[in-house]
Amino acid sequence: MSWLAGIRIALRALRVNKMRSILTMLGIIIGVGxxxxxxxxxxxxxxxxxxxxxxxGTNLIIVLPGSVTAGGVRMGAGSRNTLTEDDGYALQREIPxxxxxxxxxxxxxxxxxxxxxxxxxxxxxxxxxxEARNWTVATGRGFEAADVNGAAKxxxxxxxxxxxxxxxxxxxxxxxxxxxxxxxxxGTLERKGQSLQGQDQDDVILMPITTARNRVLGxxxxxxxxxxxxxxKIRDGVDMAQAEAEMRTLLRQRHRLQxxxxxxxxxxxxxxxxxxxxxxxxxxxxxxxxxxxxSLLVGGIGIMxxxxxxxxxxxxxxxxxxxxxxxxxxxxxxxxxxAVTLALxxxxxxxxxxxxxxFAIGHFAGWRTDLNANAIVLAVGFAAAVGIFxxxxxxxxxxxxxxxxxxxxx
Amino acid sequence: MDEALxxxxxxxxxxxxxxxxxxxxxxxxxxxxxxxxxxxxxxxxSGKSTFMNLLGCLDSPTSxxxxxxxxxxxxxxxxxLAAIRNRRIGFVFQSFNLLPRTSALENVELPLLYSxxxxxxxxxxxxxxxxEVGLADRAHHHPAQxxxxxxxxxxxxxxxxxxxxxxxxxxxxxxxxxxxSFEVMALLQDLNAAGMSVVLVTHExxxxxxxxxxxxFRDGRVMSDKRTKPVDAREKLREAxxxxxxx
Numbered sequence: 073m074s075w076l077a078g079i080r081i082a083l084r085a086l087r088v089n090k091m092r093s094i095l096t097m098l099g100i101i102i103g104v105g106x107x108x109x110x111x112x113x114x115x116x117x118x119x120x121x122x123x124x125x126x127x128x129g130t131n132l133i134i135v136l137p138g139s140v141t142a143g144g145v146r147m148g149a150g151s152r153n154t155l156t157e158d159d160g161y162a163l164q165r166e167i168p169x170x171x172x173x174x175x176x177x178x179x180x181x182x183x184x185x186x187x188x189x190x191x192x193x194x195x196x197x198x199x200x201x202x203e204a205r206n207w208t209v210a211t212g213r214g215f216e217a218a219d220v221n222g223a224a225k226x227x228x229x230x231x232x233x234x235x236x237x238x239x240x241x242x243x244x245x246x247x248x249x250x251x252x253x254x255x256x257x258x259g260t261l262e263r264k265g266q267s268l269q270g271q272d273q274d275d276v277i278l279m280p281i282t283t284a285r286n287r288v289l290g291x292x293x294x295x296x297x298x299x300x301x302x303x304x305k306i307r308d309g310v311d312m313a314q315a316e317a318e319m320r321t322l323l324r325q326r327h328r329l330q331x332x333x334x335x336x337x338x339x340x341x342x343x344x345x346x347x348x349x350x351x352x353x354x355x356x357x358x359x360x361x362x363x364x365x366x367s368l369l370v371g372g373i374g375i376m377x378x379x380x381x382x383x384x385x386x387x388x389x390x391x392x393x394x395x396x397x398x399x400x401x402x403x404x405x406x407x408x409x410x411a412v413t414l415a416l417x418x419x420x421x422x423x424x425x426x427x428x429x430x431f432a433i434g435h436f437a438g439w440r441t442d443l444n445a446n447a448i449v450l451a452v453g454f455a456a457a458v459g460i461f462x463x464x465x466x467x468x469x470x471x472x473x474x475x476x477x478x479x480x481x482x
Numbered sequence: 483m484d485e486a487l488x489x490x491x492x493x494x495x496x497x498x499x500x501x502x503x504x505x506x507x508x509x510x511x512x513x514x515x516x517x518x519x520x521x522x523x524x525x526x527x528s529g530k531s532t533f534m535n536l537l538g539c540l541d542s543p544t545s546x547x548x549x550x551x552x553x554x555x556x557x558x559x560x561x562x563l564a565a566i567r568n569r570r571i572g573f574v575f576q577s578f579n580l581l582p583r584t585s586a587l588e589n590v591e592l593p594l595l596y597s598x599x600x601x602x603x604x605x606x607x608x609x610x611x612x613x614e615v616g617l618a619d620r621a622h623h624h625p626a627q628x629x630x631x632x633x634x635x636x637x638x639x640x641x642x643x644x645x646x647x648x649x650x651x652x653x654x655x656x657x658x659x660x661x662x663s664f665e666v667m668a669l670l671q672d673l674n675a676a677g678m679s680v681v682l683v684t685h686e687x688x689x690x691x692x693x694x695x696x697x698x699f700r701d702g703r704v705m706s707d708k709r710t711k712p713v714d715a716r717e718k719l720r721e722a723x724x725x726x727x728x729x
Contacts, residue, residue, distance in 0.1 A: 077595060077601075084583070084584070088583055144611070223718070272491070377500040391579075391580060392579045392581070392592075393592070393596075394540075394564065394567075395540060395567060395573050395579075396567065396573065396592055396593040396596065397564050397565065397567050397568020397569060397596040397597060397642070397644075398564060398568075398596050399560070399561045399565075399596070400560065400564075401561075402596055416674050437712045474541075475541075475567075476535050476540045476541050477602065479540070479575070479579070
């Protein structure tokens with residue numbers, strides 16, 4: 073008997089008990105749909121983390137000022153102004169493994185442009201910042217050494233700020249007042265999206281570090297040339313631990329620390345944090361898929377159950393088929409094909425459900441979902457395997473019936 | 483074996499129950515020739531059904547030999563028996579045993595499904611056989627849409643479709659009224675007249691009368707084996723129709 077004829081017989085048998093077949097398939101439909109949706113959610117999260125890593129730069133080390141220890145109470149990283157702009161220049165100059173070191177000042181403030189205003193974050197930076205943070209200027213121009221040296225009143229706007237202040241019109245050449253200091257917009261920044269913590273990285277204004285310090289922030293920082301952080305990009309292929317050690321040695325030297333003294337700065341390797349994050353989303357994906365597979369397994373048990381019922385109900389049919397010449401293996405394959413057809417039709421419906429589910433979750437919950445061809449093939453393959461595995465026992469039971477007994481079965 | 487279609491020698495079947503054994507068939511030796519119309523009779527428990535199952539290769543004997551068309555089938559098992567059933571024997575059952583929700587045509591095609599015949603060929607042969615039993619116009623009806631007599635004729639077409647050497651009919655009229663019984667018997671007689679060997683199991687004497695030889699079983703043995711002049715089923719059918727019309 074050909075496979076095609078077998079599938080036709082199976083489809084007819086399944087049509088006879090439509091409701092029963094659909095309910096049985098539902099287990100597989102939900103299972104396959106769940107596996108596909110869960111993997112889509114998982115790989116969406118994974119891709120998001122990967123993108124964040126990429127946007128941060130994979131070999132970025134952030135240097136933060138050290139902590140203040142007052143009466144045994146340690147105040148945490150950044151509580152003391154130990155880091156200076158010159159530390160940044162020294163890192164750039166003296167460590168060959170450093171590709172770019174960008175001392176950065178951070179401040180918050182109110183920005184006014186024409187009739188619009190906006191509260192945002194501004195960074196005082198040096199031209200190295202763009203290289204260190206893998207950021208580029210979308211329109212207009214970036215900063216030059218002259219801008220930094222002359223504390224030029226120029227600014228670059230992040231996408232969010234540009235949109236909030238200028239809407240659709242071109243901000244270049246316009247004047248914005250940051251904490252009442254007027255500066256000319258010379259460009260806009262490439263869109264960067266959300267950070268790991270969910271902050272909008274495009275809600276930012278960049279200006280030369282000197283402008284930020286001398287004209288906007290003012291205060292004690294002017295004389296000390298302290299900075300909030302230094303972003304350091306290590307050259308490709310360089311061992312991060314080694315680069316960190318070199319940086320630590322240099323900074324300790326510059327800060328004149330005795331061997332017994334703790335560091336008065338902190339080195340943070342963000343890609344490590346992200347790597348761990350990536351690993352955890354990967355595990356989450358696996359877990360989600362595993363949980364979803366359980367429902368596929370339950371669906372398989374449903375198939376076995378219904379096939380056992382079907383074999384009993386159709387004992388006389390089996391007897392007749394044997395009487396007219398069906399061999400044991402014909403009967404075996406008939407019921408196996410039936411079980412696999414149930415599983416596969418369920419699997420195909422499950423794909424539709426899974427794809428729809430992924431889109432729905434992407435659309436309504438706003439989560440990123442990545443539909444994965446591998447996941448679809450895997451889920452349907454798994455469904456077919458479930459059909460074979462759980463269909464085999466009932467099919468074998470059918471094929472082992474004795475023709476006379478099956479024929480006389482009431 | 484010259485021209486004997488069926489030869490059994492000391493064919494024995496013993497059913498083992500819990501602790502004791504029942505000899506259903508006890509050293510039965512029978513020869514049936516090609517073209518014979520044999521009725522197998524006997525009360526329940528006489529062994530006629532067991533004999534039928536063995537002839538039909540639905541069961542294997544405990545001991546003894548059985549040749550069918552020159553082939554020693556008593557030693558075959560499993561797939562080989564399935565192949566014999568498929569190609570050599572056509573079954574007709576008391577309860578028709580048609581597949582429900584399946585057209586008459588597809589029911590007739592069923593044996594060909596298990597013998598590597600192309601779909602077109604299956605179709606052609608099944609349709610031809612349905613024509614022979616007078617149901618060509620019912621080919622796409624389901625069993626539920628057919629009368630009992632029509633269903634049994636579909637079953638006979640199915641029995642014939644793979645050109646068997648033997649038709650085995652197990653109480654083929656058991657579920658039919660008298661007039662339809664005559665119809666079915668007339669059909670079997672026609673087939674026999676065309677050269678088909680028929681073995682019929684029945685416990686009704688009027689039905690056995692249509693055969694040309696009656697083998698009677700009792701307690702697992704052949705009690706009598708007589709050749710008779712068969713009653714013409716068509717004649718009886720005409721009589722029955724006449725009484726029906728006058729009534």
